[in-house]
Amino acid sequence: xxxxxxxDLFQGxxxxxxxxxxxxxxxxxxxxxxxxxxYMGKKGILEPLLMIPMGLGMxxxxxxxxxxxxxxxxxxxxxxxxxxxxAVAAELAAQAAAGQxxxxxxxxxxxxxxxxxxxxxxxxxxxxxxxxxxxxxxxxCFIFMGIGVLLDVGFVLARPFLSMFLALxxxxxxIVTFPIAVALGFDFREAASIxxxxxxxxxxxxxxxxxxxxxxxxxITVVAYLYLGLCYGGYPYLIRLLVPAKLRGLKMPAKATIxxxxxxxxxxxxxxxTVLCLLFPSAAPLFLSLFVGVxxxxxxxxxxxxxxDGPLLxxxxxxxxxxLGVLCEASTILDPKVLILLVLGIIALLLSGVxxxxxxxxxxxxxxxKINPVIGIAGVSCVPSTAKVAQKEVSSxxxxxxxxxxxxxxxxxxxxTSAIITGIYVTVIPLITK
Amino acid sequence: MKAAIQIAITxxxxxxVISLLVAVLIKALFVTLRRFSR
Numbered sequence: 001x002x003x004x005x006x007x008d009l010f011q012g013x014x015x016x017x018x019x020x021x022x023x024x025x026x027x028x029x030x031x032x033x034x035x036x037x038x039y040m041g042k043k044g045i046l047e048p049l050l051m052i053p054m055g056l057g058m059x060x061x062x063x064x065x066x067x068x069x070x071x072x073x074x075x076x077x078x079x080x081x082x083x084x085x086x087a088v089a090a091e092l093a094a095q096a097a098a099g100q101x102x103x104x105x106x107x108x109x110x111x112x113x114x115x116x117x118x119x120x121x122x123x124x125x126x127x128x129x130x131x132x133x134x135x136x137x138x139x140x141c142f143i144f145m146g147i148g149v150l151l152d153v154g155f156v157l158a159r160p161f162l163s164m165f166l167a168l169x170x171x172x173x174x175i176v177t178f179p180i181a182v183a184l185g186f187d188f189r190e191a192a193s194i195x196x197x198x199x200x201x202x203x204x205x206x207x208x209x210x211x212x213x214x215x216x217x218x219x220i221t222v223v224a225y226l227y228l229g230l231c232y233g234g235y236p237y238l239i240r241l242l243v244p245a246k247l248r249g250l251k252m253p254a255k256a257t258i259x260x261x262x263x264x265x266x267x268x269x270x271x272x273x274t275v276l277c278l279l280f281p282s283a284a285p286l287f288l289s290l291f292v293g294v295x296x297x298x299x300x301x302x303x304x305x306x307x308x309d310g311p312l313l314x315x316x317x318x319x320x321x322x323x324l325g326v327l328c329e330a331s332t333i334l335d336p337k338v339l340i341l342l343v344l345g346i347i348a349l350l351l352s353g354v355x356x357x358x359x360x361x362x363x364x365x366x367x368x369x370k371i372n373p374v375i376g377i378a379g380v381s382c383v384p385s386t387a388k389v390a391q392k393e394v395s396s397x398x399x400x401x402x403x404x405x406x407x408x409x410x411x412x413x414x415x416x417t418s419a420i421i422t423g424i425y426v427t428v429i430p431l432i433t434k
Numbered sequence: 435m436k437a438a439i440q441i442a443i444t445x446x447x448x449x450x451v452i453s454l455l456v457a458v459l460i461k462a463l464f465v466t467l468r469r470f471s472r
Contacts, residue, residue: 156460157460157464160456160457160458160460160461160464161457161461163457164453164454164456164457165453165457167453168449168450168453171446171449175442175443175445175446175449176442178438178441178442178445179435179438179439179441179442182435182438183435183438188438188441191438260464263467263471264463264464264467264468267463267467268460268463268464271459271463272456272459272460275455275456275459276456279452413453416453416456417449417453420449420452420453420456421445421449424445424448424449424452425445428441428444428445428448432441
């Protein structure tokens, strides 16, 4: 028992005490934030499917910090992307050799060396899921496939021009945030990744940041998913602020319902996938995933549908939440850039909402004051939250006014335009920054 | 900053053209399929 200290037994507490005050308070803050996310998920304020696993992951990774044994620490340090500062890299290596490296047994997100990876996979809890499904964007494709199965593209086929126009208006935040981020000191790759938060489409943000700014993908993706929940809570206030009650309650003239057959929807999936993959091969995995989902639904492949909209979609969502939580280590989140990211994320979403409502007003005037401007906000591609928000706000003024079909058309087009913008960013930005 | 604004405008322009193209494609496809199914 000689030399044994009680705190060696409880290393989570020891590593907390021995860390710098910033890291200590950061870890405590993130543990509390994790608990808050679980609470808000349970209460339905934020998306429970994501927030409950994410909150628990955040708690576990910030509580479960220990001093890694020298072998593990050396593998983690040498298996990670080398630190840009050689002095810090040398210090890390020395700490690893002396067994003083604090870390967790959950994940090493910047692992690059394949030989170290094999060792890491044996110890890091979520490493295999991260390496094979997250770090390459596969999880985004799985979720996109699930979204495809849930979408009824008939709403788009019935009003393609209106839906596309509104969706494009809602990309205002995605575009305007890019130069703002550059002005705040981010490079083009990072700025494009942050700007994608304005699309309100989690898989797109994940895909873009993994492709363009791998070092910042953790905070950007976490910010994006945290804010997606705010679309449901925040946009109603934006609508009430920018659209007077008289216009909010505008009843749109009843049009004969255009019945779109499943054959037509399937043909759209095939042609849409072909054209978009031809135009943007860099985003082809996303387009394929989305349209495979649509095609499976329209072809009536019930067994595939059961797999995609059940185990695949919900399994991917659960692991996404858990991995995002585990990635929220204090050392990652305490990067000073994160505060700016939080501000830029909210600016992007706000501008997208404003852009959508401007598009809604334009549709209102061009249609001879027949189209309710509130449907503009449904072009923000947070399916189907923004369409529901639009209908709810209209119904609160005029209970029998129905705008949901038009709103869903714009909403689905929002997914397509977000994928288009992603395709342009991941194609154009690397060409410019070569 | 100026370069970033130019890039942003260009990207939005490309996105607008592609979105319009997709909308035209959807409409054309829809009309063609309806005509053939008659």
